[in-house]
Amino acid sequence: MVALTLALTACGTGVTVEDPDLTLYGAKAIAQEGETEVIAAIPEHIVRSVDQRPTGSLLSCTGERNYQWAGGTTVHVAPDTDLEAVIDDVAHAYSEQPEWEVTRETATDGAPLVTLYRVTTGGYLVSGEEDRSTIEIYSFSPCFHLPDDMTPHGSY
Incomplete structure (x- = not known):
């Protein structure tokens, strides 16, 4: 998990704000909706339960007070699930969409x-x-500018 957290943090380096109107809560909604879309690529019959974390933290982007919201979801799967095959299926589903890397x-x-x-x-x-027994989905939103009256150290 530490390796994944480090990889997630590294993804934010050098990323800039694309939408100046995007807010923290809008960014959070985008990331959480994306988690739900990833879950839809997992075969329903193996999903036992889904725990989407209600809060996340902020990662720095390029520029002063620019951040990404980072959160996650745990998908509990049926015993003896071939996770290699499931992850391959998720990768394949997204690789067929040209806007995704x-x-x-x-x-x-x-x-x-x-x-x-x-x-x-x-x-x-x-x-x-x-x-x-689980599939972890770690998310990070597009970058947004955090207003001066909000702390980047909170849990949102």
């Missing part, structure tokens, strides 16, 4: 991993966890 990898712990990125919706790391 898709990178299929293996995490340092051997877990299957796919990175999905699109400028307008941010990015997602989708990984089968070591215990093979």
